[in-house]
Amino acid sequence: xxxxxxxxxxxxxxxxxxxSQGAPWSEETFKTCLEMACEGxxxxxxxxxxxxxxxxxxxxxxxxxxxxxxxxxxx
Numbered sequence: 001x002x003x004x005x006x007x008x009x010x011x012x013x014x015x016x017x018x019x020s021q022g023a024p025w026s027e028e029t030f031k032t033c034l035e036m037a038c039e040g041x042x043x044x045x046x047x048x049x050x051x052x053x054x055x056x057x058x059x060x061x062x063x064x065x066x067x068x069x070x071x072x073x074x075x
Contacts, residue, residue, distance in 0.1 A: 005040030005052060007031075012049045013042075016070045025066060030054075038065060045073065 005013075010030055017024040034040060039055040051069035055062055 001044045003042060003044065005034065005042050005054070007034060009042055009049060009052075013052060016049065016052070016068055017066075020068050020071055020074075033065065 010027055013030055014024075014027045017030075033054050037057065039057055040052065041055075042052045043050045049070065050073040052066070053064065054066040056065050057063075
């Protein structure tokens with residue numbers, strides 16, 4: 001399932017981020033993005049987040065700020 005990111009997702013996002021990224025974002029960075037005008041989307045599989053994308057949207061532009069797939073879902 002593909003759905004919009006919510007604050008309750010933060011613990012899973014931070015866990016995925018720290019196990020998959022070389023320079024992981026902090027929980028505070030995720031919170032800041034959710035509070036600002038960033039768009040965040042997650043992909044769930046069996047009630048677990050398998051991956052996510054965070055976008056910075058502006059008129060006529062879209063910037064991928066963060067994109068990550070949990071290790072167990074990478075192929």
